[in-house]
Amino acid sequence: MASSDKIWTAGLVVIGDEILSGRTHDKNIAQLASWLQVQGIRLAEVRVVPDVLEAIVEAVNALRARNDYLFTTGGIGPTHDDITVDAVAAALGVGVSIHPDARAVLEEYYASRGGLNDARLRMARVPEGGELIPNRMSAAPGIKTGNVYLLAGVPHICAQMLDALTGQLEGGSPLLSETVGCWVPESEVADLLREVEKAHDGCQIGSYPFFREGKTGANFVVRSTDAGLLKSCVDTLCEGLGELGRDFTPGGI
């Protein structure tokens, strides 16, 4: 990575009692992480917080201050436990207002579905100054305000909103990665991994062990924003595994 390259980072605040109770398995961390990689933005930290205004405000303010972007998932629906808009507005020190375009979208969507009631109109509320992120799935939009992006908690609706944002956010060089798999206990090649990483500044090597078919193995993931450096690091790693008499599988096991 050239030293002049800015590394763009994002934080994520996952909002919802259902994640913290274990009822719902979060899918948005991995979904957002993968999407951000393609945009050249690194997910730097995630916080999962309950449906409590103060907890959301604290997390939003901490992470928006130290990242280029902050995303939230969850809590933008029509019910009393959906308080993300109010919490983000409080974090930003602004009021909440009905966005006329969101109201129009919801009016049209609900025209054939029983009409726009007070609960549904809640989904047109935005922190003052907020813009809309389209949602082709269920009308209720996401919201962009400053560097904060409010997305839906339901994973496939969240995906729609990310789709609408694709290519819209400034990022840096995407973090590239290559995986090498090996049927070896990672503890037998720990020295090799450390030395190869040390010899390739700008590359990180992660080691992810597994047990399958009664055998121990590991996938080694090399990451870098520089394609040449990445290749050199992977080549050196494979050479080292070969010298230890180990077969390896490019692409991972």
Next chain:
Amino acid sequence: MASSDKIWTAGLVVIGDEILSGRTHDKNIAQLASWLQVQGIRLAEVRVVPDVLEAIVEAVNALRARNDYLFTTGGIGPTHDDITVDAVAAALGVGVSIHPDARAVLEEYYASRGGLNDARLRMARVPEGGELIPNRMSAAPGIKTGNVYLLAGVPHICAQMLDALTGQLEGGSPLLSETVGCWVPESEVADLLREVEKAHDGCQIGSYPFFREGKTGANFVVRSTDAGLLKSCVDTLCEGLGELGRDFTPGGI
């Protein structure tokens, strides 16, 4: 909930670049959350941080101070990217030493597996004063130090360690929950949900919409530590749904 009941809380720090890159889908948040419920402990906040010492230290210190318990998952293996022990020691302001019992366990385990090398011995390191959490799966133990519990990142090894801790941690009344499912857009019953929750202090109602078989529905999850209050709240909710002409499904859809 009687007002004298202490609510016991826990924080969780998930450690690992592989979660933040999207490569690995975390399973430990839901696993720990469900296990804590049974112990009468509430998961209050989760942070996911990279394999960076300062980031781990900050998260550990923030969450251990304001919760009864703090758990970490990940980063306790034999390779260079496993820095959780060093980070927790730094957070606690103590040194790191080899635990003799951990060394003995690892020596025995690796006797028939190539012997105990330097990398494997790393897994016997604990923050000074730390005690071991048994791991019947792959020998390398978890660690308890003060109110901090260091667990493995591999989900089924993490599960073994939780199993060893079952019944060992003081907790309060377990948070009970009951689910009612209904083929209704949540936005049509938002007023009912809010009013029923308001009328039952000590109960929370979460609303979790879904789309299935081309239809809109929602599960309403009522939570309370008081069984009688929970039942009364669920009954009132079901009565309200009935008055709106809605069929509902106890247990959820």
